[in-house]
Amino acid sequence: MCSPEVRKEANRLMWMVKGRLIPENWKDDQVEWAYDSYFKRLWNNHENCYREDGFEEAYQQRLDGIENVAMLGYD
Numbered sequence: 001m002c003s004p005e006v007r008k009e010a011n012r013l014m015w016m017v018k019g020r021l022i023p024e025n026w027k028d029d030q031v032e033w034a035y036d037s038y039f040k041r042l043w044n045n046h047e048n049c050y051r052e053d054g055f056e057e058a059y060q061q062r063l064d065g066i067e068n069v070a071m072l073g074y075d
Helices: 004-018 028-042 046-050 055-064
Strands: none
Touching: 004 028, 004 055
């Protein structure tokens, strides 16, 4: 089972790459895949280190159950 810490970090990494959170319906193995994949993608890529604006607010809204979390529009 995916721990809350891994799930949050996977969401943070996806936010940095894609500008959105991981879909809520993803299973634990998909979340762990995203964590590994986006970690490798960001490793030594300093340009993306500053694209965390809005992540904490969006993730907290997800935890609070608020619908329609804003997406930055990156693909």
